[in-house]
Structures are given as C-alpha cells and as structure tokens.
Amino acid sequence: MFWMLEYDLADDYLERRGQFRAVHLDLARQARDAGDLVLAGALSNPADRALLVFQGDDGSAAERFAEADPYVANGLVRSWRVRPWTVVLGADLEAIEPPVG
Numbered sequence: 818m819f820w821m822l823e824y825d826l827a828d829d830y831l832e833r834r835g836q837f838r839a840v841h842l843d844l845a846r847q848a849r850d851a852g853d854l855v856l857a858g859a860l861s862n863p864a865d866r867a868l869l870v871f872q873g874d875d876g877s878a879a880e881r882f883a884e885a886d887p888y889v890a891n892g893l894v895r896s897w898r899v900r901p902w903t904v905v906l907g908a909d910l911e912a913i914e915p916p917v918g
Contacts, residue, residue: 819855819902822879824867824894831864837887844885845869853878867894870902 827833834841848854848871859867871879876899883889883897 818872818874819904820871820873820876820879821900821902822869822871822876822883823898823900824859824869824883824888825896826859826865826867827893827895830859830888830893833891833893834888837891837893840887844882844887848878848882851878854882876901 845854845857853871853873855870855872857867857869869879869882871882879899883894883899886894888894889897
C-alpha cells in the first residue's frame with residue numbers, strides 16, 4: 818500500500834531550506850534505502866507544497882519521517898498530513914482494477 822506525505826511549505830521555504838537541506842536529504846536517503854520512501858520532491862511555481870510517497874502496511878514510516886525532518890522542526894513546513902494513496906496502475910505495477918469504460 819502507498820502513503821502520501823504532503824507538506825504545506827512556509828512562504829520563505831526556498832530562502833531558508835539551505836541550512837537544513839543536507840540533513841533532510843540524508844533522512845530521505847535513509848528512508849529510501851530502508852525501502853520505505855518511493856518518490857519525493859517539492860512542487861514548483863509556486864513552491865508551496867512537497868509530496869513524498871511511502872510504501873508499507875500503514876503510514877507510520879511517513880509519520881516518523883515527518884517527525885524527524887528538520888524542515889518540519891524548523892518551521893519550513895507549516896503543516897503535514899499522511900493519507901493512503903490508492904494506486905491503480907504504475908510502471909512496475911499490474912493494474913489493480915480494470916479500466917472503466
């Protein structure tokens with residue numbers, strides 16, 4: 818099962834992220850290497866949100882990531898939420914449901 822960690826970013830996120838970026842990326846690499854984190858990145862134009870896709874039986878890996886993330890701890894993330902993401906088709910996945918129509 819997939820879990821979406823969504824960050825609502827502070828207005829000055831781009832200006833302030835530099836000092837925390839190395840630790841944030843190291844945390845992301847650790848989650849990826851553990852098999853928890855599948856994809857991650859910030860949206861642009863405007864840079865107001867970031868999305869991180871986790872996989873697992875529950876959303877606990879995504880929650881642990883957010884709780885340990887220096888972006889969250891230092892106010893670059895105004896709020897965050899973890900939601901289940903129902904994926905029906907992907908590059909390495911078989912279709913879970915038949916196409917409609």
